[in-house]
Amino acid sequence: MRKLLWPLLLCLLGSSAFGATIESIPRPGTGSWWVDTTGTLNVHTRAQVDALAREADASGDGQLYVVMVDTTGGEEPHAFATRLFNHWGMGHGGRDDGVLLFVALNDRKAEIVLGDGVDAPEDLDRSDRVMSGRIIPGFKRGNPNEAVLEGARGLRELLARSPLNATPKATRPVMAEVSPAPLAPPAPVRLLVDAAVKAIPRPTKGSWWVDGKRALSRKTRAEVDRLAREADASGDGQLYVVVVDKVRKPEVRAFARQLFEHWDIGHPGKGNGALLFISTKDRKAELVLGSAVDEPEDLARGDELMTGRVLPALQRGDTNKAAVEGVQGGRELLSASAINLLRRLPPAPPAPEPVKATPPAVPEPPRTVTVESPPPPPEEESFPWFTTLGSGGVGLLALRRAGRRYYPPRCTNCKKWCQKVKDPARKSRHLNEGQRNEEQLGSVSYDVWVCGSTDCQFDALRRFERFFTPHRECEKCHYVTSQKLSESDDDAHLDGGQRLEERLDSVNYDVWRCATCEDVRLQRQAKSSSQYQACGQCGYVTVGTTTRTLIEATYNTTGEMEVTLTCEHCSHASSSVHQTPTKPLPPGARRCQRCQWASVCLDERADDAYLDPGQRREEALRSVDYSVWWCESCRDVVIERDSKWLTSYESCRSCRYVTARTTSDTLVHADYDHGGKVRVTTHCEHCHHEHSTIRHTPRLTRPSPSRSSDSGSSSSSSSSSSSSSGSSSGDSSSGGRSSGSGSSGSW
Numbered sequence: 001m002r003k004l005l006w007p008l009l010l011c012l013l014g015s016s017a018f019g020a021t022i023e024s025i026p027r028p029g030t031g032s033w034w035v036d037t038t039g040t041l042n043v044h045t046r047a048q049v050d051a052l053a054r055e056a057d058a059s060g061d062g063q064l065y066v067v068m069v070d071t072t073g074g075e076e077p078h079a080f081a082t083r084l085f086n087h088w089g090m091g092h093g094g095r096d097d098g099v100l101l102f103v104a105l106n107d108r109k110a111e112i113v114l115g116d117g118v119d120a121p122e123d124l125d126r127s128d129r130v131m132s133g134r135i136i137p138g139f140k141r142g143n144p145n146e147a148v149l150e151g152a153r154g155l156r157e158l159l160a161r162s163p164l165n166a167t168p169k170a171t172r173p174v175m176a177e178v179s180p181a182p183l184a185p186p187a188p189v190r191l192l193v194d195a196a197v198k199a200i201p202r203p204t205k206g207s208w209w210v211d212g213k214r215a216l217s218r219k220t221r222a223e224v225d226r227l228a229r230e231a232d233a234s235g236d237g238q239l240y241v242v243v244v245d246k247v248r249k250p251e252v253r254a255f256a257r258q259l260f261e262h263w264d265i266g267h268p269g270k271g272n273g274a275l276l277f278i279s280t281k282d283r284k285a286e287l288v289l290g291s292a293v294d295e296p297e298d299l300a301r302g303d304e305l306m307t308g309r310v311l312p313a314l315q316r317g318d319t320n321k322a323a324v325e326g327v328q329g330g331r332e333l334l335s336a337s338a339i340n341l342l343r344r345l346p347p348a349p350p351a352p353e354p355v356k357a358t359p360p361a362v363p364e365p366p367r368t369v370t371v372e373s374p375p376p377p378p379e380e381e382s383f384p385w386f387t388t389l390g391s392g393g394v395g396l397l398a399l400r401r402a403g404r405r406y407y408p409p410r411c412t413n414c415k416k417w418c419q420k421v422k423d424p425a426r427k428s429r430h431l432n433e434g435q436r437n438e439e440q441l442g443s444v445s446y447d448v449w450v451c452g453s454t455d456c457q458f459d460a461l462r463r464f465e466r467f468f469t470p471h472r473e474c475e476k477c478h479y480v481t482s483q484k485l486s487e488s489d490d491d492a493h494l495d496g497g498q499r500l501e502e503r504l505d506s507v508n509y510d511v512w513r514c515a516t517c518e519d520v521r522l523q524r525q526a527k528s529s530s531q532y533q534a535c536g537q538c539g540y541v542t543v544g545t546t547t548r549t550l551i552e553a554t555y556n557t558t559g560e561m562e563v564t565l566t567c568e569h570c571s572h573a574s575s576s577v578h579q580t581p582t583k584p585l586p587p588g589a590r591r592c593q594r595c596q597w598a599s600v601c602l603d604e605r606a607d608d609a610y611l612d613p614g615q616r617r618e619e620a621l622r623s624v625d626y627s628v629w630w631c632e633s634c635r636d637v638v639i640e641r642d643s644k645w646l647t648s649y650e651s652c653r654s655c656r657y658v659t660a661r662t663t664s665d666t667l668v669h670a671d672y673d674h675g676g677k678v679r680v681t682t683h684c685e686h687c688h689h690e691h692s693t694i695r696h697t698p699r700l701t702r703p704s705p706s707r708s709s710d711s712g713s714s715s716s717s718s719s720s721s722s723s724s725s726g727s728s729s730g731d732s733s734s735g736g737r738s739s740g741s742g743s744s745g746s747w
Helices: 003-016 043-061 077-088 120-138 144-162 187-198 218-234 250-261 296-315 320-333 338-343 385-388 393-402 424-431 433-441 496-503 604-611 615-621
Strands: 035-038 063-069 098-104 108-112 174-179 209-211 236-243 274-281 283-288 418-420 444-451 459-465 481-482 507-514 520-526 543-551 559-567 573-580 598-601 623-631 637-643 660-669 676-684 690-697 742-747
Touching: 035 043, 043 063, 043 144, 043 218, 063 077, 063 144, 077 098, 077 742, 098 144, 108 120, 108 144, 120 144, 120 742, 187 250, 209 218, 218 236, 218 320, 236 250, 236 320, 250 283, 274 320, 283 296, 283 320, 385 459, 424 444, 433 444, 496 507, 543 573, 604 623, 615 623
Parallel strands: 035 063, 063 098, 174 283, 209 236, 236 274
Antiparallel strands: 098 108, 108 742, 274 283, 418 444, 444 459, 481 507, 507 520, 543 559, 559 573, 598 623, 623 637, 660 676, 676 690
């Protein structure tokens, strides 16, 4: 039995005794960016690393990998990490923007390997700060998960702020595509897509949405159904909304197209369908349009809809708002499509038949009178300007209306021209009392025409009402003789309540009195800006409001207020108690977390009493800003720390305050054959702790057309350092490469 145990024990210890090899480390699968052969990283750390790396890859900043092994088997960790980097070909092709965080747990070594595209001096300085300030402290505290997570975050910031990515890129956290009707993928992929598409049930009749994640509220679903039902009933097209959790295979765009084709969205034979597809965990949204609504104008409207309305709502995490905006925009897109605009055009009217022009009839003359004899008009049936005007209907009507007052009418008895009466006394005998009042007030003008023959008693009357007059028509006698009384004269026609309303300026009354029939009308105009209310007893708007505070409101409790309503006309009064809201916080204040009272932020001079010497030193060096919040009720003090990004100071290893400044001295200059050495000294201005490290710089590049990538540079941290040149043994031609630039550390 013992003979069998020894070989088994040797097999179990073999992997840790001899160390890992490049070929024994499996490359992460699609969607994964870490390898942990020790089983040290927990689920939370793995998920966070994947999220950071996925964000860096999607934004185009670079590729981030994390590898943790037990030991390298005696090989230098920096050389091992560089070979692993080149073997996997990390980074996007042609950019060399890969970053590797390598940890040999039992060797107590950590390495950061940078690709050739992100090994600028600024990147090397940031990698040193990440290694010494974020990774090594976590390992020293015995928390490898914290060290790896902080290192991944620091390297994500390094990629984002690298000079390689200094040019702004049009990145979108939520990808959106506007694509026409689906194109079938290759056959092997088509089988997988069909299986996944068939798993999504098509909405029942009367429903136009599928929510597999239950992310849409009941109100959103009803709004989607209403808009889609309008589009379908009007004949503009069919509109569906699908929200899923995640699409595993294939890409979201291909999945949405296959779903569009599988459901055959749109009216039969018309191709006027639209599909809004949202995958929440993939952070992608697709708008698929049918073949009849994929004109360039439709695609432009779809792109504007996704980028201007759907994506901002998804970026805020509001899926309901994104779905409603997408359906509203899709409804407008279908309605404005060229195929629907042509469909809604009215049919062309039939050609009109030619109409024979007829001379206009002379209107029957009104009654009128005259004394003077005007020059005798011609005896023809019509005036000469009638014959010259011809069939011009518009011009004829204008001339007839303008000439109605100046040209005499014909007598209906003897067919002679009438004469206009110009004597006011004779003209007055042909008008009644109402007409005379209208002429006297200037609201209406009358012309009187009489026949020129002595035997004929024919007269005609023409009425011309003025447009701009302060008078209006009386509702009783219908003469334009009703005029508005002044404010002093209209009080005689108002009662006591109405006069009180006018005095309180709550209601304005206009009194109109007719000069013909003496009829009086009141016009009431209530003022919306008045502070008075209508009384429930007398009905007049004469109720005033008075308030009395019963319980004063505070910053964290509501109060009570007694409201008394008193009518100034009938003296009716009523009282009620209302709840008042909490007291608003002063400007720049917030609620205390302990007592919910007002907590104010002290100024720079007053907050020094609550800071220790190290914190005051940080504020003096402008590396950290402290905000001290003081509660005037419970005297609680809360200190908030805000680290500044643009500072030349870093955290001290001894006192932990951001008061350490780094200086560098060149010990050995680099040349074409050998690298150089630089002493990096960190001095704390608070505790005066001083720490020095040696960093190796890469050798100079010879001025030749080909670029050499076998020079290595590294910097050491803590008590030991490592430096080696990265080899180019990687077999990937499309991935990135590294010359070994990066940072080293041990704990």
